[in-house]
Amino acid sequence: MTQPPAGRGVRIVGTGSSVPDQTLSNADLEKILDTSDEWIQQRTGIKTRRVVDKAAGGGTIGLACNSLASAVANTQTDPKDLELVICASVTQEMHCPSAACRAAHHVGATNAAAFDLGAACSGFVYGLNIADTLLRQGRYKKIAVIGSDAMSTVLDYSERSVSILFGDASGAVILESVEDPSLGCIYQSMGADASNWQCLYLPTRQVDVPEVDKDNPIALGNLRMNGREVFKFAVKKFLAVIEDAVEQSGVNIDDISQLICHQSNLRIIESAREKLGLEKERVYVNIDRVGNSSAGSIPLCLDEMNQAGKIKKGEKVLFVAFGGGLTWASSLWQL
Numbered sequence: 001m002t003q004p005p006a007g008r009g010v011r012i013v014g015t016g017s018s019v020p021d022q023t024l025s026n027a028d029l030e031k032i033l034d035t036s037d038e039w040i041q042q043r044t045g046i047k048t049r050r051v052v053d054k055a056a057g058g059g060t061i062g063l064a065c066n067s068l069a070s071a072v073a074n075t076q077t078d079p080k081d082l083e084l085v086i087c088a089s090v091t092q093e094m095h096c097p098s099a100a101c102r103a104a105h106h107v108g109a110t111n112a113a114a115f116d117l118g119a120a121c122s123g124f125v126y127g128l129n130i131a132d133t134l135l136r137q138g139r140y141k142k143i144a145v146i147g148s149d150a151m152s153t154v155l156d157y158s159e160r161s162v163s164i165l166f167g168d169a170s171g172a173v174i175l176e177s178v179e180d181p182s183l184g185c186i187y188q189s190m191g192a193d194a195s196n197w198q199c200l201y202l203p204t205r206q207v208d209v210p211e212v213d214k215d216n217p218i219a220l221g222n223l224r225m226n227g228r229e230v231f232k233f234a235v236k237k238f239l240a241v242i243e244d245a246v247e248q249s250g251v252n253i254d255d256i257s258q259l260i261c262h263q264s265n266l267r268i269i270e271s272a273r274e275k276l277g278l279e280k281e282r283v284y285v286n287i288d289r290v291g292n293s294s295a296g297s298i299p300l301c302l303d304e305m306n307q308a309g310k311i312k313k314g315e316k317v318l319f320v321a322f323g324g325g326l327t328w329a330s331s332l333w334q335l
């Protein structure tokens, strides 16, 4: 659904992020799986990834707390000014309270409402779109959106086709309502199609394991992915979502300074970049260092780019994501 910008505008006040200290390199995976550094790099572009120390209590909630704390500190935001905290995730350790509640409490955001949002790898961009809409209406003045996933906690490390792809990360952005309506999200799209949900799912009950996997079930609580199917969907959808954003917004692709996309697989990102004829400098990539961290991927990119001075006031940036559901989302911002 699209609405032209109305009412107030939205400004990105600042960003933060958190990744675990512990690394899991391709060489580490070679020791426990029938795989190779060469295969992983060729098929995914990943060299290493970060993983939480689960035994020491590391996980999604801790990453979410740390990334929000980092965004609050980086922006010198008074946490009491936050009115809403949204956390996108598929790996929360607890359904109640939400990870957003825990993160809000962690930073002392005592005046904030808080909820989690589940749209898999598209979750953070869904969150951005929702937050922008609420801020434009003027009902909210300051909202934090977090994306946080500890994918290593839902992986079966004897399953080489899935476990090599993912890592753990969290990022957060603080958004503020401003008078100028030309600032903020100038075009957004969100979509979902569950007709092929079986190609990416995280079951907690046997009854939900689809027929196609009944003879080869995965342990409950672990992610199951038909990589080839998701790959086909992602390549097609990624391009379609970008083309839709450009066409519907009327913004020339050359006027978009940065594409900030879900770090799904380097081949997927490169395929879209090449088809669109974009220079490498305009498509941020960190999957080689951190792997695919689901909802944490885009806000981590955003924070790294922000800290490195790669996004500037006056520029346009396009966020694009797709993932389990299957879901997809875009968000075109005037900074």
Ligand code: UT7
Pocket: 034, 035, 036, 039, 040, 043, 044, 121, 160, 161, 162, 164, 165, 226, 227, 228, 230, 231, 234, 263, 264, 265, 268, 292, 294, 322, 323, 324
């Ligand atoms: O962020 C959420 C959305 N997820 C995605 O966007 C993921 C999209 N999919 C992918 O990134 C890719 O499908 C994978 C990286 C997961 C897999 O790469 P692929 O090129 O699609 O490999 P494949 O599953 O088609 O397997 C090709 C071959 C198979 O061997 P045969 O049948 O050709 O002999 C696999 O058994 O590679 C084998 N293989 C591996 N070999 C070494 C599968 N995984 C591995 C591995 N190491 N880790």
